[in-house]
Amino acid sequence: MQDIHAQRVEYAKDIRDLKASVDTTRRALDPEELAKHVADNNTAFIGEHLGHLATIAKLGHNTANETKAALANLKDTTQNIATTQQQLAAVANRLEARDAR
Numbered sequence: 001m002q003d004i005h006a007q008r009v010e011y012a013k014d015i016r017d018l019k020a021s022v023d024t025t026r027r028a029l030d031p032e033e034l035a036k037h038v039a040d041n042n043t044a045f046i047g048e049h050l051g052h053l054a055t056i057a058k059l060g061h062n063t064a065n066e067t068k069a070a071l072a073n074l075k076d077t078t079q080n081i082a083t084t085q086q087q088l089a090a091v092a093n094r095l096e097a098r099d100a101r
Helices: 002-029 031-100
Strands: none
Touching: 002 031
């Protein structure tokens, strides 16, 4: 009799465990819960990639500003070289004129 009682207790425990597993599976397959889980995953995925996109955009913006500054610096340097060239040409012309006298 005790063996039968122990076996019934064991069966009852197995049935409770099985019911808990079924409930867990049912919740996992519940469309609303599944949709919420997918939405949370999508939000995390999109948020992470938007962060990367923002970093890339910032790097692109910084690079554009650095390129603009380098171009302005190059323009100034080129203009200074042209001015120096004109000054040297004027000095050379005066020296040639002096030597021609």
